[in-house]
Amino acid sequence: MSDDSHGRNATASGHGLGAESHCPYCALQCGTRLTPTTDGDLTVRPTDFPTNRGGLCRKGWTAPALLNTPDRLRSPLVRGRDGTLVETDWRSALDLIASRLSDIRDTHGPDAAAVFGGGGLTNEKSYMLGKFARVALGTSQIDYNGRFCMSAAAAAGNAAFGVDRGLQFPVTDLANSEVVLLAGGNPAETMPPLMRHLQHPDLIVVDPRRTRTAEQAALHLQPAPGTDLALALGLLHLAVAENLVDHDYIDRRTNGFEDMWAVVLDWWPERVERVTGVPRDALRRAVRMLATASRAHLLTGRGVEQHRNGTDTAAAFVNLALALGLPGRYGSGYGCLTGQGNGQGGREHGQKSDQLPGYRMITDPAARAHVAEVWGVPPESLPGPGRGAYELLDALGEPAGPRALLLHGSNPVVSAPNADHVAKRLRALDLLVVSDFVPSETAVLADVVLPATQWAEEEGTLTNLEGRVLRRRAALSAPPGARSDLEILHELAVRLGQPAWRFPTEPRAVFEELRRASSGGRADYSGISYERLDSGEALYWPCPSTADESHPGTPRPFLERFAHPDGRARFAAVDGTEHVPDPAYPLLLTTGRLASHYQSGAQTRRVAELTETAHEPYVEVHPDTADRFGLIRDEPAQITSTRGSAIARVSLVRSMRTDTIFLPFHFPGSGRANTVTSPVLDPISGMPEFKVCPARIAPCEERE
Numbered sequence: 001m002s003d004d005s006h007g008r009n010a011t012a013s014g015h016g017l018g019a020e021s022h023c024p025y026c027a028l029q030c031g032t033r034l035t036p037t038t039d040g041d042l043t044v045r046p047t048d049f050p051t052n053r054g055g056l057c058r059k060g061w062t063a064p065a066l067l068n069t070p071d072r073l074r075s076p077l078v079r080g081r082d083g084t085l086v087e088t089d090w091r092s093a094l095d096l097i098a099s100r101l102s103d104i105r106d107t108h109g110p111d112a113a114a115v116f117g118g119g120g121l122t123n124e125k126s127y128m129l130g131k132f133a134r135v136a137l138g139t140s141q142i143d144y145n146g147r148f149c150m151s152a153a154a155a156a157g158n159a160a161f162g163v164d165r166g167l168q169f170p171v172t173d174l175a176n177s178e179v180v181l182l183a184g185g186n187p188a189e190t191m192p193p194l195m196r197h198l199q200h201p202d203l204i205v206v207d208p209r210r211t212r213t214a215e216q217a218a219l220h221l222q223p224a225p226g227t228d229l230a231l232a233l234g235l236l237h238l239a240v241a242e243n244l245v246d247h248d249y250i251d252r253r254t255n256g257f258e259d260m261w262a263v264v265l266d267w268w269p270e271r272v273e274r275v276t277g278v279p280r281d282a283l284r285r286a287v288r289m290l291a292t293a294s295r296a297h298l299l300t301g302r303g304v305e306q307h308r309n310g311t312d313t314a315a316a317f318v319n320l321a322l323a324l325g326l327p328g329r330y331g332s333g334y335g336c337l338t339g340q341g342n343g344q345g346g347r348e349h350g351q352k353s354d355q356l357p358g359y360r361m362i363t364d365p366a367a368r369a370h371v372a373e374v375w376g377v378p379p380e381s382l383p384g385p386g387r388g389a390y391e392l393l394d395a396l397g398e399p400a401g402p403r404a405l406l407l408h409g410s411n412p413v414v415s416a417p418n419a420d421h422v423a424k425r426l427r428a429l430d431l432l433v434v435s436d437f438v439p440s441e442t443a444v445l446a447d448v449v450l451p452a453t454q455w456a457e458e459e460g461t462l463t464n465l466e467g468r469v470l471r472r473r474a475a476l477s478a479p480p481g482a483r484s485d486l487e488i489l490h491e492l493a494v495r496l497g498q499p500a501w502r503f504p505t506e507p508r509a510v511f512e513e514l515r516r517a518s519s520g521g522r523a524d525y526s527g528i529s530y531e532r533l534d535s536g537e538a539l540y541w542p543c544p545s546t547a548d549e550s551h552p553g554t555p556r557p558f559l560e561r562f563a564h565p566d567g568r569a570r571f572a573a574v575d576g577t578e579h580v581p582d583p584a585y586p587l588l589l590t591t592g593r594l595a596s597h598y599q600s601g602a603q604t605r606r607v608a609e610l611t612e613t614a615h616e617p618y619v620e621v622h623p624d625t626a627d628r629f630g631l632i633r634d635e636p637a638q639i640t641s642t643r644g645s646a647i648a649r650v651s652l653v654r655s656m657r658t659d660t661i662f663l664p665f666h667f668p669g670s671g672r673a674n675t676v677t678s679p680v681l682d683p684i685s686g687m688p689e690f691k692v693c694p695a696r697i698a699p700c701e702e703r704e
Helices: 058-068 090-108 123-137 151-161 171-176 192-197 228-241 247-253 257-264 269-276 280-292 310-323 365-375 389-395 419-427 485-495 507-518 530-534 623-629
Strands: 019-022 031-036 042-046 077-079 085-087 113-117 142-144 179-183 202-206 219-221 296-300 333-336 404-408 431-436 448-451 460-463 469-472 587-592 618-621 636-640 645-652 660-664 693-699
Touching (some): 090 404, 090 431, 090 448, 113 389, 171 192, 179 280, 228 257, 228 310, 257 310, 269 280, 310 333, 365 507, 389 419, 460 507, 623 693
Parallel strands (some): 113 142, 113 404, 202 219, 431 448, 587 660
Antiparallel strands (some): 460 469, 618 660, 636 645
16 A cells, blocks of 8 residues: 555554544644553554544654654753853743843834744644734744745635635545546655545546656646646636536636636647647546546645745636536535645634734734734734745844744744755844754754654644644653743743733643634634544534534535635636746756655654655656766766755656656755745745746765
């Protein structure tokens, strides 16, 4: 099986009943049972949870190894006068942070302090991080790394449907589909247990690479990187021109079709073939497969969204789904494969610069009044919207930018666009505080490092890619010296003059407050409680509160109407462009994940079993491309763009396009992909252009 669930002894050891919980990695949030052993370790085994059906990938099986990694942080660290990080006690570390934050804010104003979060934090941590920024610090400068992951799909979903939810149906619906089109995703490597739901339907995969997922497809469309928008427009053109659209659905449930068609009319199949390299017959076959299926789904992933026009590209695939009548139809639908473990919940409760809890917009006076009442502060005290993630990182240490940064659950030195520049901005700060459990590439730059508890040591909730709220349960006590982010924020808030009650440390108390803050919002969690989750109820938001707390949640939110006031979905009139080659950079670099690693690799690069087959960066190149540029298998090559260069060993892959090279983004140092990738942002969502970059490649001498 592709999920690597064979033959491994991961059964409960008999020492205690264990804890039902979920994997700490991707947003599939596979069900697991965690069992402590007598020697203080932890065993893990999968449960028959709906998303994973008893499967677990290699990352999930090996997750307990992270808890006792040799370099785990167990004491706060403070940078000494000689420039090295030295151990200190918690009181001294927190006093130092609070004192320096106060001085910076007094001198430069509240926006001189900033907060940066992550899509792996629990809902409770995400909520409290946003509250801490806006109440304890009074700053507008907060965002999170989900801006690099889900923002384009979120913007397109909000515009089309009136609300952004990754999957608009339970993942188990996919197994009963006849055809699934997956654009820009590779779940066979990034979330292998999902493939258990994709064994029955005919699979159409859109990807420049012949990935493990594409190898299992009935049809693989292999466009040049950066041409996904043109491909989506071409598919939609064919659907309309060949009368394969659902006219009744369009008339009853949507607006804007004619304006959209006026643009798409120009994307005839011959033009799309010339731009994308995908044969017109393959385009036609894909459309007919989708349109003639009685049950079909269209899914998008990061490959579609991480572009300078990522919102438009996601919108174009949404347009195709709407034209075929898929969203809001039982047994069919549209969805976005969220990557980070709490990528959905992490953006709903206040980490984004423009949002308040419940997916409320921070510029909405009614939203501000509601949240301010829950927080016990005047609405006018809440700051307005701040910078998005990259703009925030880019402004660090600048005269008009933040002078201090508190960073939780992220490693931007590896994961951010223009990563070398971001590292320089972090070094320019007057104060950098990082909460982490290992000395990540970002943590080693910090003035203060705070050791945080980990997934198996804490309680909380997360929201998976389906919009289902899940319980994280503690199986182990935290090691001496580690504290939860909730405790850290509480201690800092009190030192900054806030009453202790305003920043509770117990996850259940925080969630109760989150329920009230989200009540009536687009992401309404007010009807969800720990008690209902612990009893085994499957609760998807929106789940509003009722007198008897019996609302069943909303696994399929759009069966009757969409979330716009008129109940209709909206087509977007988006247009594409054609790539103009640059002779100095004749190849197209694309980036992505490997089966063994997750995000920046700060966790998985510390697990020996995962690094056995992926311990260093490599670049995938077609053999003909290698001959053209004088490359040799397994020898180092230098990949260069206008931003910078990276070094990786050459891997010859015959299924690659000859105009394309692929570089994984999990590695730091000279192999860091985001030293090369483009920092250009999508103007609507702020999504960076990770997935296409004009580049050149040449042999190089290996660096020390």
